[in-house]
Amino acid sequence: MNFKKTIIFSIFFFFLSQIIFAEKLVNKIVAVVGENFLTLYELNKMIEPFYKNIITSNMTDIQKEEIKKRLQKEILYRWIQDTLIETEAKKYNITVSNEEVENYLNEEIKTFGGKERFITELKKQGIPFEEYKKRIKKELLKIKFIQFQVRGKIVITDEELRNAYMEVIKNYDREPKYYLKVLLINGDKETAQKIYDKILKGESFEKIREEYSFTTEILNNVVLKKSEIDPEILKEVEKLKENQITQPIEKEGIFQIIKLLKKEKGIPPSFEELKPKLFQKLFEEKAQKYIEKWMKELKEKRYIRVFL
Structure with a gap:
């Protein structure tokens, strides 16, 4: 026991x-x-x-x-x-x-x-x-x-901002860019025209997508350079102002209705336009160095x- x-x-x-x-x-x-x-x-x-x-x-x-x-x-x-x-x-x-x-x-x-x-x-x-x-x-x-x-411990001079600006625009791509939203329609010309008319009357691409869920698809945030766009489509897109749409364009049996969201002309932003972002970037870089130095001293x- x-x-x-x-x-x-x-x-x-x-x-x-x-x-x-x-x-x-x-x-x-x-x-x-x-x-x-x-x-x-x-x-x-x-x-x-x-x-x-x-x-x-x-x-x-x-x-x-x-x-x-x-x-x-x-x-x-x-x-x-x-x-x-x-x-x-x-x-x-x-x-x-x-x-x-x-x-x-x-x-x-x-x-x-x-x-x-x-x-x-x-x-x-x-x-x-x-x-x-x-x-x-x-x-x-x-x-x-x-x-x-x-x-109060970090100072960004105008000279530093201008030097940063020159670095940014040095490699700036000057080719025009198009910001597009594309509605793809897998249907006949009559259906595409009917959808186009609905959009002109105020229906959104998203609403059309709900109504024609089996035959439509939306491509959001399409960004293309001028040289990357099909010449036939480019011809129609260049006629548009912001938020206007093309008529249905047929390509390989699929119709496209394209909305122009924005066009960038390929001209670099001005110094004043970029100044707030440049200031923030330089401030963060200097702040990081300051904090690293401070951390080292604190650890000691x-x-x-x-x-x-």
Whole structure:
């Protein structure tokens, strides 16, 4: 009886020790940043969405492990930076409100065409909606803190802006470009004409697509240089003003109705037109250099140890 108890106790102790060992392994500290402990468990949660998107079924275990280690190092480096910024932001009482998070989130949701599609996309990446909101809050905190740090410390001169402008237009493609929307109709001339008349009366390409779902298709955001357009089609397109449409044009048994969205003449934008974008680009480049220098100095001041 005592022998059985000894065996049972030994087995229990063995499994308990394995659980404790596994728990220690999972909760292994990979870095210390000041008073913050960064664990392997949290790091692996962070890399999981990226890891899933990279690996394929034909990869070997060695290849997968190499990818995992590379991701761990890259994400840990960013995590250390984020932790430093969050710690410093608290010192200066920089915060992000729930309203700011919601406003940012709503803008992102709009670009996806609604909350349902947005959440579906997050699920594909294995990111819960609430977790994503937390990430947004952290990102906004970083942005606010960086803006606070570089405010008044970065100067962009007119000479720098003009030099940047000359670089942009140096390789500018001067051939005219046409931005088009095309409705393809797989039907006879009578059907194409009927559809054309409906569009003239105010029906959109999308409405036509719903009505003639089996015989029509829409090509959005078609951008072509002048030399890339069929001469016969170009002749009709050049007659159009913005948002006007061609009559049905038949090509290889398919009718096309083309809407001209915009035409670029091939003339480079003026300095004044590009100035805001150039300023933003130069500002971001200088801000990045400043933050890298600041981070280096901060790392030297703060206690940081990496164990990965």
